Amino acid sequence: MREIEGLAFKGIQPIDEVVEMVELSPLESVPTPETATDYRGLRIWKEGINLFGVEYEGERRIIDCNLLPGEEYEPPLRIDVKNVPYKLxxxxxxxxxxxxxxxxxxxxxxxxxxxxxxxxxxxxxxxxxxxxxxxxxxxxxxxxxxxxxxxxxxxxxxxxxxxxxxxxxxxxxxxxxxxxxxxxxxxxxxxxxxxxxxxxxxxxxxxxxxxxxxxxxxxxxxxxxxxxxxxxxxxxxxxxxxxxxxxxxxxxxxxxxxxxxxxxxxxxxxxxxxxxxxxxxxxxxxxxxxxxxxxxxxxxxxxxxxxxxxxxxxxxxxxxxxxxxxxxxxxxxxxxxxxxMSERSEHTYGDKYRERALRYLAAYLFALVDDRIAAGLVAREQVLSYMRMLADNEILLIQPHTPFLKAGGQSSFVDMVIGGKGGVWIEQGDSVVRVAHVNAGEIIGDIGVLKQIPRTATIRADTYMHVLRIPGFMFREVVTELGAFSDRPPEGRMESALEKIWRLREIVQDSWLFGAEVPIYLQNKIAQKADPLPTNAGDAVFEDGNSKGHLFIASASADVCMTVGGHVVPAELSHPPVFGEGSFLNGTPEAYRVESNGGRP
Structure with missing residues (x-):
């Protein structure tokens, strides 16, 4: 502490002697300049979610801190992408x-x-x-x-x-x-x-x-x-x-x-x-x-x-x-x-990219079939054998800004990302929109291969990417044998783990909170662990503001009605349709009530 005191120009002082604290009126209750905090002629108020007004000496500005759907924060930097190969x-x-x-x-x-x-x-x-x-x-x-x-x-x-x-x-x-x-x-x-x-x-x-x-x-x-x-x-x-x-x-x-x-x-x-x-x-x-x-x-x-x-x-x-x-x-x-730090270009411990592929494949496969292993339907040794078989395929280097899986293309292989980062893009009208990021450890192209349909989205590399390219027939056989996917008609059988992920992932991606900035592997995990909540019109999504350890995602804002103190919150202000996060994180009851409009679960 003596060292820190010596580095301060006037020693360590009480905060109220070096900083003037001005209490800001609660922005949630300050909708106009007239009710705003006034500090030496500067006024600030809130007009909407992350939308603020500022006024000073007759000049007024509206500051919108929201990113538009599909928009990403771009740092004020311009640095070239480098390919830095793994070293010991x-x-x-x-x-x-x-x-x-x-x-x-x-x-x-x-x-x-x-x-x-x-x-x-x-x-x-x-x-x-x-x-x-x-x-x-x-x-x-x-x-x-x-x-x-x-x-x-x-x-x-x-x-x-x-x-x-x-x-x-x-x-x-x-x-x-x-x-x-x-x-x-x-x-x-x-x-x-x-x-x-x-x-x-x-x-x-x-x-x-x-x-x-x-x-x-x-x-x-x-x-x-x-x-x-x-x-x-x-x-x-x-x-x-x-x-x-x-x-x-x-x-x-x-x-x-x-x-x-x-x-x-x-x-x-x-x-x-x-x-x-x-x-x-x-x-x-x-x-x-x-x-x-x-x-x-x-x-x-x-x-x-x-x-x-x-x-x-x-x-x-x-x-x-x-x-x-x-x-x-x-x-x-x-x-x-x-x-x-090493002078050798090759190392006796093996191919580092292959090691990473094995680690990521293990995480992916075991996450899919953990329940089946616990039930005695699949043996761990069987998963490990399939993992090694899938890893024994070609590893490719993808150049930055290269689309390497294209929407509408033939689904003949899946790629596991070993290093680098890319994005999942879909067409919306005359434009293209990023719906997710792909990072190391993620499988891409699986929907087309397993459903035997053309590619449903385009994957474009943001950086140099190393990917393990797995033949489609091999991937399909492995996940089918492990029970994570079934090629039988859906009637009369349980939904497979991958089918559930695909169905619910669209809702997760549309929620904004878990949208394009969230890696696709995390979207998949949320979708895999999520359960539908059937409701009738007027049913409370959760009672007394307590989500009881759950997070709720509506299919769309129109499917629910949010009220605060008996007043209805407009649907556009209750977007994204994610509820119960405060109670979920720290047990604090929510100050709002959410009711179902009787549509989708």
């Missing part, structure tokens, strides 16, 4: 520039054998990952350095995944991140923590993550922060990567020592760690020339005598970085650049 141990730059840039400065991806590890999750990470042809579903773990927005701005991405991602960092850093996040998500720390597989590590003690050795050292920064040494064995020797974000330059450190905010022993331990020779090291050099005495970032001058083989300069704008730094120290970080 590889460091990939996915961010560049400084913390004020949308390019997310120090963000880094580590490929370690079959694992994909992110260091921090700054703003626009999904976009930046796509530019190195990695989809969010491929992330296995995240190492966090600290809780500033340029390092955790995309934290919510983890809540959109269907697995618990492993989080690695010291407790003080994880708690500081959770405290910041719960304020945004209106959840308790305990509730939010349930979404992750958090692994606490101690400063100075080496932690083993799947053979990768990770050591955290406390940095000197304005919030609790860690720098890391990460090492693994390749080519019969230890290869070491150092991630030094965010640093404090040595000149500022010495000032803190003189002022009594930092001990000499603490500084020496910190300096020795960040200057430790490594194979590759990424360093924060955000302190501009002449600002070292007031900056809270690192300086390239501190690394002139560093014996590290390859240094990457980050957390700085290229035009503000002294040219001597790129001559005497190392290269400037560029999104898409990668450093292979």
């Amino acid at each position: 141990f590889q460091i990939i730059d996915t961010g560049e520039e400084d913390g004020f840039s949308p390019k997310s400065c120090m963000h880094t991806v580590i490929q370690w054998r079959e694992r994909v590890i992110c260091i921090d999750l700054p703003m626009n990470v999904p976009y930046l990952l796509e530019k190195v042809s990695i989809s969010r579903s491929e992330i296995d773990a995240v190492i966090f350095t600290h809780n500033h927005d340029d390092h955790i701005g995309e934290f919510s991405m983890l809540l959109q995944m269907d697995k618990k991602v492993t989080i690695i960092c010291p407790r003080v850093i994880w708690k500081s991140i959770l405290l910041k996040a719960v304020a945004m998500f209106d959840m308790s720390i305990e509730e939010l923590g349930e979404y992750f597989n958090y692994v606490p590590i101690r400063f100075g003690e080496e932690f083993d993550y799947c053979g990768l050795k990770i050591t955290a050292q406390p940095s000197i920064h304005s919030v609790p922060c860690a720098v890391y040494q990460i090492r693994g064995v390749v080519d019969r020797e230890w290869k070491v990567y150092g991630h030094m974000s965010d640093l404090l330059n040595f000149e500022r450190c010495r000032s803190l020592i003189e002022d009594g905010f930092l001990s000499a022993d603490r500084f020496e331990a910190y300096r020795d760690f960040v200057l430790r020779p490594m194979h590759v090291k990424k360093i924060d050099v955000g302190a501009r020339e002449g600002t070292e005495a007031i900056s809270v970032h690192g300086s390239w001058k501190d690394f002139v005598d560093d014996k590290t083989e390859h240094i990457v300069l980050a957390h700085a704008q290229p035009e503000s970085l002294d040219e001597r730094a790129t001559v005497k120290i190392g290269q400037f970080a560029v999104a898409g650049s990668a450093r292979n």
Whole structure:
């Protein structure tokens, strides 16, 4: 705490002494400028869902924060898509520039054998990952350095995944991140923590993550922060990567020592760690020339005598970085650049793409037939045998922006995505609309193959994509033998797992909440686990505002009537037709009532 106090210009002060708090009138009850909050002539009110009015000095603007159906947020970036092949141990730059840039400065991806590890999750990470042809579903773990927005701005991405991602960092850093996040998500720390597989590590003690050795050292920064040494064995020797974000330059450190905010022993331990020779090291050099005495970032001058083989300069704008730094120290970080820590091009442990195909096939097949295995109708050994048979097919590399399954085309194969990201597109009138994303681990083209009909949608690659191409006859035989699909007429038999997914997935996709931004594998899981709720006109979808652990999706807004305090909410305002989310997430009763109009379940 003394270090943090020393870095503050006027020490640590009560918040009401540095920030003027203005209470904003509840926007739900402020429909006009006349009832709006007025602060020094600035008025703000709400006109609709995510639709706000602002007025100042006679000028009025309406701010619409909604995305149109089928519209996606586009970051203000233009970065070329790169194909970065898998390596045994590889460091990939996915961010560049400084913390004020949308390019997310120090963000880094580590490929370690079959694992994909992110260091921090700054703003626009999904976009930046796509530019190195990695989809969010491929992330296995995240190492966090600290809780500033340029390092955790995309934290919510983890809540959109269907697995618990492993989080690695010291407790003080994880708690500081959770405290910041719960304020945004209106959840308790305990509730939010349930979404992750958090692994606490101690400063100075080496932690083993799947053979990768990770050591955290406390940095000197304005919030609790860690720098890391990460090492693994390749080519019969230890290869070491150092991630030094965010640093404090040595000149500022010495000032803190003189002022009594930092001990000499603490500084020496910190300096020795960040200057430790490594194979590759990424360093924060955000302190501009002449600002070292007031900056809270690192300086390239501190690394002139560093014996590290390859240094990457980050957390700085290229035009503000002294040219001597790129001559005497190392290269400037560029999104898409990668450093292979192994000298071998091939590895005895096998084909990495094939390994991933096996893992994804196992997840797909077992999810389809878990119930049949539990009932004794299918043996696990049978599923494993079919999985290996399907994996023994051709793996293709698809170029970015290439449509490789086209609507109306012959359904002669299915593709399993091994790496990269694409989109599912359908025609609507004279235009085309994206209805879902496809990520690593997803099967595409299955409807056409199993129903023996032409392709119903087009798949277009957004990035470089690796896909396992499975002959249609082979895929059809496997899922039929496992009982996940039946080619018999539907009359007189139970609906198969895949038929249920296809039927309900359209409702899930049309709900907006689970629309185009949600990966298709997650849409499939929701559809597979969903059950229809038959209702009559006037029936409450759920009583007393309590959804009892369920989430409800209407086929369309017109199928239900939503009321608040006895007043009917117009159908266009109750869209998307998803209800009970508050009760579902935290048990809080909903303030509205939803009744069926007696149409579809």
